[in-house]
Amino acid sequence: MRKRLRKQVITALTLTLMTGMGVAAAEENPYADVSQNHWAYAEIDALVQDKLIAGYDAAAYDKDKVATRYEMARFLANALSKYDQADKQQKAKIDRLAHEFAVELNTLGVRTVQTEQQLPKEAVQPAKQTKAKKTSVTIDGETLIEASDVDSKKQEGSNAFNWRQRLHLNADFNDRVSYKSRIQASGKFGSGSSENGNTSNEMRFTRSYIQVKDFFGIDQFQAGRMALAVGRYFPLALQGDADGVALKHQFGKTRLDGYWVNPEKNTDLKGINLNFAPTKSFEYNVGYISADGSLKTDAPAVAANYVDTGLSWEIQKGVTGVLNYTKSDASGSPDAWAAQVSYNWVSGKRQAGFYSYEGLVNILVPHDQAIALTYRDIDKDALPGNYGNFTGVGEAKTNGHKGLMLGYQNMVMDGIRMSLQYQNLEDKLTGKHDHRYYGAFDMYFN
Structure with a gap:
């Protein structure tokens, strides 16, 4: 358990240094660029405009520039800290984004319902009958x-x-x-x-x-x-x-x-x-x-x-x-x-x-x-x-x-x-x- 935690911390620090140094080679970055026509840009921008993403992250976010999945997860982590202040429509946006960037949020040390659903479990659980997703x-x-x-x-x-x-x-x-x-x-x-x-x-x-x-x-x-x-x-x-x-x-x-x-x-x-x-x-x-x-x-x-x-x-x-x-x-x-x-x-x-x-x-x-x-x-x-x-x-x-x-x-x-x-x-x-x-x-x- 300690080894896994230490590995996650080292990974997060490494990614932070890579982002700050402006690593250019996409193939060397495990978190690839997010296409500018990806739906997440509009969702993140809406949360910035609604002031659910504030401070440095709000100032750094630019919908006209290509961001990596790791950077998008950073903006989202800011919004998750204000989840209780969001209205129903804003929470729906945050939930959709958390599902999309569950792996990246986990690397940052942010655990959500979506990361629990997306990440592999420690042990394989017996197959269970699942219900259709509720609207x-x-x-x-x-x-x-x-x-x-x-x-x-x-x-x-x-x-x-x-x-x-x-x-x-x-x-x-x-x-x-x-x-x-x-x-x-x-x-x-x-x-x-x-x-x-x-x-x-x-x-x-x-x-x-x-x-x-x-x-x-x-x-x-x-x-x-x-x-x-x-x-x-x-x-x-x-x-x-x-x-x-x-x-x-x-x-x-x-x-x-x-x-x-x-x-x-x-x-x-x-x-x-x-x-x-x-x-x-x-x-x-x-x-x-x-x-x-x-x-x-x-x-x-x-x-x-x-x-x-x-x-x-x-x-x-x-x-x-x-x-x-x-x-x-x-x-x-x-x-x-x-x-x-x-x-x-x-x-x-x-x-x-x-x-x-x-x-x-x-x-x-x-x-x-x-x-x-x-x-x-x-x-x-x-x-x-x-x-x-x-x-x-x-x-x-x-x-x-x-x-x-x-x-x-x-x-x-x-x-x-x-x-x-x-x-x-x-x-x-x-x-x-x-x-x-x-x-x-x-x-x-x-």
């Missing part, structure tokens, strides 16, 4: 309470307040296949009905889809009713839930997204998107969209093609600029553009997309605070259907508009986020200004 299921949710007022559309009494309840169900069947869904109900306080009298507080699935990793060489395949945001992080052109299929694949620092979906009844939409991130602080995007909503019975939209491009740049820690532009070949060649600058002075969260599609704060950091100023100029028919994230409010919604939005968010306590927002939009048809005031509390639980 890993997690459930979490969120509650929203909001109030708003628009100049052109006075909202009083219970009509000024809305509620929304969401439950997220995630099931991992194995390392490749998973199911994700979202059950949602929303409505007005008091009457429980929408402003046109239709009942709106019935529970329904707003998302329900299967996700497969490594699908015939493609990194990810999705089918069902899924979340869709054209431009990955810059959903000026299109954002919402849609029925159909989507593909995602990573080529080095470039991600390819393809989709063929129906965001709403009698609407056909397909497109492709490329996102390139040469550094951690900068990325840009270009996409092509073909949409036909002319057969819609409710608010029909023109059939047209669109080009969408955008970028996100972390100017300095916590300060981010986002730009996006969309051009349509519809009558009059309408276009749309938006620009935003945001500042997060607590966690320094980088804003990868537009508020309010993307939150300004990290919901895992208590008292995180941030502010964003956005200006946009949207021509009528410049965005596919009526699905653009910046469709406006009040009368300006259908006529096209331009103006600014000021937003502020604060994690007032664990799991509770406060959002405040002000919009001043000019209707492009009438020239009238529409002011909107908005406040909300989001409550997250798992």
Whole structure:
């Protein structure tokens, strides 16, 4: 027993010296490089962003550089030390990584359930009948309470307040296949009905889809009713839930997204998107969209093609600029553009997309605070259907508009986020200004 322990210690020290001296010959390193398209890079990076990997290891980790299996295990050991602080989804990531790097973790002296399962036993045990692996299921949710007022559309009494309840169900069947869904109900306080009298507080699935990793060489395949945001992080052109299929694949620092979906009844939409991130602080995007909503019975939209491009740049820690532009070949060649600058002075969260599609704060950091100023100029028919994230409010919604939005968010306590927002939009048809005031509390639980 002492000999084996001494051998493990010597092995760990040797590997540490080899890593520090920058051993170049792969054949001399018993822990080979991990391919940059390996799924572990994304999982480790997510744990760094969630601050479950902290200190020196977080500073040393670089998803754009090739790491050895031993180095990846070092980062993972850091996360394992904070396992009790992780939520269910983060624990699932850590468990998958611990299973993958069980041998390396054992060499480091880190013993986990996964290392016990992976490493050979001292003596051969009699064969036992094994049960099928149980599906890993997690459930979490969120509650929203909001109030708003628009100049052109006075909202009083219970009509000024809305509620929304969401439950997220995630099931991992194995390392490749998973199911994700979202059950949602929303409505007005008091009457429980929408402003046109239709009942709106019935529970329904707003998302329900299967996700497969490594699908015939493609990194990810999705089918069902899924979340869709054209431009990955810059959903000026299109954002919402849609029925159909989507593909995602990573080529080095470039991600390819393809989709063929129906965001709403009698609407056909397909497109492709490329996102390139040469550094951690900068990325840009270009996409092509073909949409036909002319057969819609409710608010029909023109059939047209669109080009969408955008970028996100972390100017300095916590300060981010986002730009996006969309051009349509519809009558009059309408276009749309938006620009935003945001500042997060607590966690320094980088804003990868537009508020309010993307939150300004990290919901895992208590008292995180941030502010964003956005200006946009949207021509009528410049965005596919009526699905653009910046469709406006009040009368300006259908006529096209331009103006600014000021937003502020604060994690007032664990799991509770406060959002405040002000919009001043000019209707492009009438020239009238529409002011909107908005406040909300989001409550997250798992």
